[in-house]
Amino acid sequence: MTQHATLGVAVIGTGRMGADHVRRISEVTSGARVSAVVDIDAERAKQLAAGIAGCTAYTDPAAALAADDVDAVIVASPGPAHEAALLTAFEHDLPVLCEKPLTPDAASALRVMEAEQRLGHRRVQVGFMRRYDAEYLRLKALLDSGELGRPLMLHNRHRNADVLPYFTEQMLINDSVVHEMDVARWLLDQEITAITVMKPRPSGNAPEGLSDPQFVVFETDGGVLVDVEIYANCRFGYQVQAEAVCENGTARIGEAHGMLVNTAGRWGGSIAPDFVERFVDAYDREVQAWVDATLRGEVTGPSSWDGYAAAAVCEAGVRAQAEGRRTEVELIARPALYR
Amino acid sequence: MTQHATLGVAVIGTGRMGADHVRRISEVTSGARVSAVVDIDAERAKQLAAGIAGCTAYTDPAAALAADDVDAVIVASPGPAHEAALLTAFEHDLPVLCEKPLTPDAASALRVMEAEQRLGHRRVQVGFMRRYDAEYLRLKALLDSGELGRPLMLHNRHRNADVLPYFTEQMLINDSVVHEMDVARWLLDQEITAITVMKPRPSGNAPEGLSDPQFVVFETDGGVLVDVEIYANCRFGYQVQAEAVCENGTARIGEAHGMLVNTAGRWGGSIAPDFVERFVDAYDREVQAWVDATLRGEVTGPSSWDGYAAAAVCEAGVRAQAEGRRTEVELIARPALYR
Amino acid sequence: MTQHATLGVAVIGTGRMGADHVRRISEVTSGARVSAVVDIDAERAKQLAAGIAGCTAYTDPAAALAADDVDAVIVASPGPAHEAALLTAFEHDLPVLCEKPLTPDAASALRVMEAEQRLGHRRVQVGFMRRYDAEYLRLKALLDSGELGRPLMLHNRHRNADVLPYFTEQMLINDSVVHEMDVARWLLDQEITAITVMKPRPSGNAPEGLSDPQFVVFETDGGVLVDVEIYANCRFGYQVQAEAVCENGTARIGEAHGMLVNTAGRWGGSIAPDFVERFVDAYDREVQAWVDATLRGEVTGPSSWDGYAAAAVCEAGVRAQAEGRRTEVELIARPALYR
Amino acid sequence: MTQHATLGVAVIGTGRMGADHVRRISEVTSGARVSAVVDIDAERAKQLAAGIAGCTAYTDPAAALAADDVDAVIVASPGPAHEAALLTAFEHDLPVLCEKPLTPDAASALRVMEAEQRLGHRRVQVGFMRRYDAEYLRLKALLDSGELGRPLMLHNRHRNADVLPYFTEQMLINDSVVHEMDVARWLLDQEITAITVMKPRPSGNAPEGLSDPQFVVFETDGGVLVDVEIYANCRFGYQVQAEAVCENGTARIGEAHGMLVNTAGRWGGSIAPDFVERFVDAYDREVQAWVDATLRGEVTGPSSWDGYAAAAVCEAGVRAQAEGRRTEVELIARPALYR
Known part of the structure; x- marks a missing residue:
């Protein structure tokens, strides 16, 4: 087998949606691989990482996002944890696919938008997958x-x-x-x-x-x-x-x-x-579109404003x-x- | 050709709906025939009647409803004329198929219901044809x-x-x-x-x-x-x-x-x-149901209350x-x- | 109730199709009535006729077709009996709606066509009801x-x-x-x-x-x-x-x-x-079309040639x-x- | 960007189907990349390879299949060229996705089957993509x-x-x-x-x-x-x-x-x-299934027998x-x- 450049993705949260994204990135999506999984349940993260070559388990999102082999982030943790994860991703200027909701209320969503505006460019695609159906x-x-x-x-x-x-x-x-x-x-x-x-x-x-x-x-x-x-x-x-x-x-x-x-x-x-x-095809298309845009250096799809x-x-x-x-x-x- | 007992129907109003009912009773419905057509436009009534064996033209509904060969009435005149036509039909205790609306407002509809209640039995089927679709x-x-x-x-x-x-x-x-x-x-x-x-x-x-x-x-x-x-x-x-x-x-x-x-x-x-x-079939079925019920001596379908x-x-x-x-x-x- | 000219129809054969045509002519079709029912089972014919005003029961088709109040014929007897019924109808020059098959084989169908050609005009509509669907x-x-x-x-x-x-x-x-x-x-x-x-x-x-x-x-x-x-x-x-x-x-x-x-x-x-x-509507339309054509003095629909x-x-x-x-x-x- | 093990695929033939497979492997399929493109038109092969990182252009299938970075083969050349390409792939024991027809006639298909049987295990998946619809x-x-x-x-x-x-x-x-x-x-x-x-x-x-x-x-x-x-x-x-x-x-x-x-x-x-x-989704699914099976060391789908x-x-x-x-x-x- 040869080696090939691919997008290293950290998946934060490994519940139903997160685990499904791990599977998708690993088996369906072209051009990306899961390099980090993050869950407060260390055992769960470890088990999931064990099945994937070159994937590290974390309990702390900040540690994962600081890793060298993490090029992009999928946020699939519970809504209340999104704001912190997004702000950390912004610190590393990482592109994020954030499952809906962006955050649980308008006030926190405003704070996320403000932080993204300080970066000066869009980093967030919100997971409204119907747009890809x-x-x-x-x-x-x-x-x-x-x-x-x-x-x-x-x-x-x-x-x-x-x-x-x-x-x-x-x-x-x-x-x-x-x-x-x-x-x-x-x-x-x-x-x-x-x-x-x-x-x-x-x-x-x-x-x-x-x-x-x-x-x-x-x-x-x-x-x-x-x-x-x-x-x-x-x-x-x-x-x-x-x-x-x-x-x-x-x-x-x-x-x-x-x-x-x-x-x-x-x-x-x-x-x-x-x-x-x-919506299985819509999820597949959503994630592929995010990977493709990221590889092109772009951010597309539903924005923080939409969130x-x-x-x-x-x-x-x-x-x-x-x-x-x-x-x-x-x-x-x-x-x-x-x- | 032999002779056969059929329901003699007076059609009041010969606009789009009335003319269509004349055609329907003459050519589609079993057990009925048009014995009278009534229109304030005497010429129009006469022309319509001329094409139907045994059919008389009238300009006055009251005259038509008093005729011997009128057993039942279809009211297809404009809404404001319905109340008078219905009350006249009640005088002769004739069964009526009244095109919608029963009358143009609730107050006049109440008066029709009161008159029908004085008769002591239902005489009116209102032309809500969707119930027959x-x-x-x-x-x-x-x-x-x-x-x-x-x-x-x-x-x-x-x-x-x-x-x-x-x-x-x-x-x-x-x-x-x-x-x-x-x-x-x-x-x-x-x-x-x-x-x-x-x-x-x-x-x-x-x-x-x-x-x-x-x-x-x-x-x-x-x-x-x-x-x-x-x-x-x-x-x-x-x-x-x-x-x-x-x-x-x-x-x-x-x-x-x-x-x-x-x-x-x-x-x-x-x-x-x-x-x-x-709704052509619904109209056909509505009128046939009315004729059938009338021949059985019954009144069915949407009532004055529904109107x-x-x-x-x-x-x-x-x-x-x-x-x-x-x-x-x-x-x-x-x-x-x-x- | 007034009297009205209608087509008097003899229905030959009162099995499933024949009985259904009796019901149809009596209750659905405009412009016709059943004036005769014919069945080799005299009791069955009598019972059916008893429910219809002005309808006579026969066991012999020839007698029925000779009756004054019979203007047209529906043949709904078993296929092997069709040829004789059709030839009798031709003797009286009566219009016929003949249930399919016209006759059970091509040879007998040819004989029917020859007899109809001797009359010099079409008398037969064959009951291929799908043409009316x-x-x-x-x-x-x-x-x-x-x-x-x-x-x-x-x-x-x-x-x-x-x-x-x-x-x-x-x-x-x-x-x-x-x-x-x-x-x-x-x-x-x-x-x-x-x-x-x-x-x-x-x-x-x-x-x-x-x-x-x-x-x-x-x-x-x-x-x-x-x-x-x-x-x-x-x-x-x-x-x-x-x-x-x-x-x-x-x-x-x-x-x-x-x-x-x-x-x-x-x-x-x-x-x-x-x-x-x-095909209930097709049957209704077929019979109405036959009655309407007959009242106009015409013969339309599938012909003996089609049979x-x-x-x-x-x-x-x-x-x-x-x-x-x-x-x-x-x-x-x-x-x-x-x- | 990190490096990741992927299946290196040689695509033989770069007409409509071949070019589409190159695009699919590069942009849609997970776990594979195009490491070689082969066409008798050297210029065409070179242009196609130029757009893909780590992809070499060939005019000779044999040379491509001998390359170190080729792990599997897609045969999309005209039907008459299939037999030779398949036999060469067998020499290197490479898994093949062969566009239909396997070969243009039964006699040549028999020869392919015989060669595959000599290998002792299946190597060929035939491109009947409807099975993946x-x-x-x-x-x-x-x-x-x-x-x-x-x-x-x-x-x-x-x-x-x-x-x-x-x-x-x-x-x-x-x-x-x-x-x-x-x-x-x-x-x-x-x-x-x-x-x-x-x-x-x-x-x-x-x-x-x-x-x-x-x-x-x-x-x-x-x-x-x-x-x-x-x-x-x-x-x-x-x-x-x-x-x-x-x-x-x-x-x-x-x-x-x-x-x-x-x-x-x-x-x-x-x-x-x-x-x-x-059938776009069927093609995508077909190729992903072939890549997945190959990565698992298996051969599935329509076989040479089916061809x-x-x-x-x-x-x-x-x-x-x-x-x-x-x-x-x-x-x-x-x-x-x-x-």
Whole structure:
């Protein structure tokens, strides 16, 4: 075997997402390898590192990011740990792929943006992977082409088979609907200015205390109405759909087509059980795009500004949800670095 | 040719809908014939009657309804003329198929209900033809079966290629969304308690002064949220879709399938140009059901109560639309005749 | 109730198809009524007639067709009885809707055509109801438009959930594939010149002695290849599909769309259990078209020639099936009456 | 940048497929890099190598395969050059991904198999990329599960927008239908025993002398009938579909779903323009699977036997096409190495 220059990646956090990124970088992505894994659970980090040639285990992110064979960072630790990890990466001027959320609230996201602005160039790609999904990309291309005229409304469905027992009402906004916030902003190239949350009588599938499903409406500064059905315990599978209604036509993505079966009085197909199956290609493409851009010396994709804007809309959304009324979103003026 | 007993029908109003009912009764429906046509335009009535054996032309509804060969009435005149026609039909105790709206407002609808209650039995079937559409019927049967659990939300799309120049913002509610009001009430077997109307920035297709499309949300007394996209100038065709989101699954109707064509880089099919093509079978089935019930001595289908409830929700809707806020619907207690 | 001129129809044969036509004429069709029912089982005829005002029961077709109140005839008796019934109808110059097959073989079909030619005008519409199916009509219109270029191939699927125990291999051709023979001839406006029947290893669902499914290929005098999958015991439902492959595109009908349901890990819809559900509208339209043409004094739809051609292709098909080789179809020159 | 062990790949042939593999190995595949490119056009090879770090250009395959930094080989030269390249690779005991066809005829394929058997272990993966397509994989999994019962028939559509002017009738079999030969063998795990080729009147799109489309039927040793519509000049796009008809159900893949657009009186989506768009993921997966297996020291995927069997069926197919009759396929007994 010959030797070849590749991007050495440190993966911080080795939970579900982090471990999946380790596998992806090792087995799927071209041009990168995992040179460091970081977890506060030293044993876990060591076990994961053991299976990868040339990979070192760390418990301290700062130590990992200082290592010679670390060229770039994936942050996949819990949200509250993101700010510290990002600031450390900035100290070493390392490119970062930061899993969403950028940080848990708008205030900390602002601090991250300020630090990045002091560096004078973008270092962060936020892990909004839907922007790398083939269907969303096709929808984006169609909207950008203007072929159907200006977008007027965006209808979204976001359905999960079920959620873990500790899932709270705020998480419906912060963990689930946050994806629609980002894709709406990205598809439309507009900011969200207000948010309303409506609640039908809860499903019998909803755990005690979780009003599930909910119906969320965003308004944008371009006058588009975006509605989102979020149903976290629908039982039948994972389904993400979007329909853009434009002046002269509509476009819809997310129908679970593929193989069509006729059997036992029914025609149809299967629904993905979870986001992993639905978005596996998007994750692969996201990470490859980040590696490719990094190797070219660029930073692309969703920025810290996108992470901040999502956090600000989430904060308004949680208030709207609690108070049962339309709530306006407040954003700072967009810094020059993110224009 | 032999002679055979058939239902003699007077058709009041010979505009687009009335003329179509004349054709339907004459050529499609089994067991009925048109024995009278009524229009204030005497010439128009005479021309129409001339083509039908045994059919008399009238300008005065009262004269037509007094005729010996009139066994039942279709009211297809403009809405403001409905109340008088219905009261006259009640005088002769004639069964009526009354095109929607029952009357133009809740107050007049109340008067019609009072008169019908004085008769002591139902005489009116209101022309909400979607209840006779094969797809809506299938959706209703599925919801009633409980197979998917309790309904939680109902998403609706209502798109017209275009509308006539005199179409007003109130007509979006009164003429278009009124159909979703009725199907929501019927599908769910619940009353609508509040209505909110939201407006994105209007389409470039919308005529000056018409904020089109709009997004309407109903709340029901069973806790279901019903949202309706109404887009009256979408250019691409006529499309009516509904998706019921239930506890354990969803069901959607209104995809314009049929013949699928592959050609010139595209797969797909055609979209109905207007409601006539989309709902022709529903109209045929509605009228046949009315004739059949009448021949059996029964009155079935949407009642005056349904006409009244639609009028009351429309009134709230028009207020909600004008004032930009959630508006509650006020209904009288449901009279015994309509339970 | 008033009296009205309607077409008095005699229905000969009151089995499944005949009884359904009695119901259809009585309850669905406009402009006709059942004035006579004929069955060799006198009791059965009497019971059926008893439920219909002005309807007389007969055991002898000749007596029925001589009655004053019989203006037209539906022949729904077993195939071997068709020739006699048709010849009797010709004696009275009565218009006939004859269920398929016209007669059981080409020789008897020729005799019927000769008798009809002696009358000097068409009297027979053969009951190939697919020509009245909305989807087949759309496909026919598209092919006739030339929009996709000249048709080159026609792929057909013909699937039954199951068949009765007495179903034979010949019936696969004579009772099932005969429909594709007729629609291919009609869609293409071409005659079938040769037929090949291929047999895969039989399904475990096939009863002993029935090689099911089979794969049939027609060649036409216009150079089109038509293939038919006939699978009579597929268990999952009734499915009839056709795809026309033209020079510049293809068009497919028969996908069982309608209501789409998401539930329990699956998206999809239901498949019609049998031909009644799939083709109910086609039967209604077929009979209405026959009544309408008759009231206008015309004879339209599939002619005796179409019945004869189907019989001739069936005969070749049964030989091809038995002998395992391509078999040519022999037709007489088309008489002037049927051009 | 750190150094990392990767598989050094020599790519022989830098035409459309070869150049695409160079790009894939360099930018998409994990764990491999291009260390050599070989083309008889020295300039072309040099230009391609210049853009890749550590890549050497060759005109002589033998020289490339002898290089120290070559660990594995992709053969993408014209078919007649495959045998020599494979034998050279065998001399160095290098794993090979050989684009289809393995060799241009059964006799040369036999020689390759004999040489590989002398090595005593498999070295060749043949480039039948459809086996790596997500939809075909799903169909294969369903058939293998037995959920729908035993397969009885397999209907295939293979449509190209157009073909290059030098495309011959034999190429319809050898270059196009060969894919269906392989997927049929793989999906069913059965050998093809006979082949029939039928020709409708050619499309006006077909160039002079090319009878296009054609309809091909395979019979298998398991009694399955496989039909293939091959239409190489359909103009509307690239479309590959397959429907397996099993005892208790059918399964279909290849509908070009994805984004659904409503516009200008039509619903539908776009059709892939060519095989690159349709099968890009399959190619990526194929090459990654080959790299992964090679790094594990294994050889998986379609074998030389599969290449030989395809060649033998093609030879029978070309005879069947020329002579217009069913032609039997002759295969040697399957050597132990390929069981």
